[in-house]
Amino acid sequence: MNHSTPPPHKTTKTTSSTTVPSFLSQLITLDTTLSYHLHTISQPLLPHSFLILLELSADFSSLFITSLALLHFLRHLFFTPLPLGLLLDLALIRFIKALVHRSRPHYNINTNPAFSYRKQDSFPSGHASRVFIVAALLHLSAEAIITALVELRSNNNGFVAKMISWDENKAVNFIVGVAWFWALATSVSRVVLGRHFFFDVFAGACFGVLEALFAFHFLWF
Numbered sequence: 001m002n003h004s005t006p007p008p009h010k011t012t013k014t015t016s017s018t019t020v021p022s023f024l025s026q027l028i029t030l031d032t033t034l035s036y037h038l039h040t041i042s043q044p045l046l047p048h049s050f051l052i053l054l055e056l057s058a059d060f061s062s063l064f065i066t067s068l069a070l071l072h073f074l075r076h077l078f079f080t081p082l083p084l085g086l087l088l089d090l091a092l093i094r095f096i097k098a099l100v101h102r103s104r105p106h107y108n109i110n111t112n113p114a115f116s117y118r119k120q121d122s123f124p125s126g127h128a129s130r131v132f133i134v135a136a137l138l139h140l141s142a143e144a145i146i147t148a149l150v151e152l153r154s155n156n157n158g159f160v161a162k163m164i165s166w167d168e169n170k171a172v173n174f175i176v177g178v179a180w181f182w183a184l185a186t187s188v189s190r191v192v193l194g195r196h197f198f199f200d201v202f203a204g205a206c207f208g209v210l211e212a213l214f215a216f217h218f219l220w221f
Contacts, residue, residue, distance in 0.1 A: 027199075035105060035197040042192040051193050054186045058127040060090060063134065074148070082137050085215030089129050089208065096207075097121045108194040117195065125196045125204035131183035132208025133215070138179045140216045146172050183208075 056062070067082040074080070102123040138145075149168040187205055190196040196204075 031197045031199040032105075035191055035199075036107070038191050038198065039105070039107065039194050042188075046189075046192055051189045054182075054189045055127065055193065055195075057182070058131045058186050060086065060126070060130060063130055080137070080141060081215040081219040082134065084219040085133050085137060085211055086130065088215060088219070089126075089133050089211050092211065093124060093126045093129050093204070093207065096124060097126075100124075102197075102200070105194045105197060122196055123200045123203065124207055125187070125190050125201045127190055127195075128183075128187040128201045128204030129208035129211065131186045132205045133212045134208075135176075135179040135183040136209045136212030137216060139176050140212060142172050142176055 064083065064086050067080070067086060071080055071083055097120075100123045101120045104117065104119050104122040108117070146168045149172070153168075183205070187201045190201050191198055
């Protein structure tokens with residue numbers, strides 16, 4: 001009796017005891033190598049204190065408190081969905097971190113006593129998502145901010161007009177540009193400090209922009 005030969009099994013590579021497709025394994029290897037090179041090349045060039053300052057500036061607690069303060073003082077001019085956007089980001093990023101469970105770079109040495117990091121929370125970068133949701137929402141709200149400043153100038157006395165003597169369009173565009181630079185610099189610092197891999201940061205930035213679009217269009221009340 002002839003026995004049919006069983007079909008060959010597709011080969012896969014294993015990473016951290018988890019079977020993954022070959023292309024994903026190669027992508028992780030590329031990400032790991034690229035991130036380590038960026039870390040080693042940039043470390044001597046950028047002041048460590050500056051990198052830590054960027055890390056502190058993107059802390060959820062400080063950003064959320066700031067967003068609530070802005071909402072309180074500017075609510076008579078325009079409403080910003082930033083507080084709700086930050087809460088959405090916190091919930092979504094934590095869910096994805098728990099789902100993916102990717103280890104942080106082995107060379108990640110936490111020299112900042114203000115933060116404690118879980119070793120399995122690398123993907124995606126929460127700092128990157130937060131700074132990009134702030135920058136993107138500021139960009140999307142630029143027109144509303146300009147209109148609010150014009151209204152504030154016209155509805156108040158001469159003292160306020162003197163205090164807001166600059167061109168509203170140029171001022172807001174400058175602030176938006178600074179916000180994008182801060183978002184980019186903070187995201188890069190995550191790789192330089194060894195907190196995250198490059199793709200962690202890239203994914204976090206993408207999530208932040210998408211969350212900003214969602215918050216801007218649907219989280220108004």
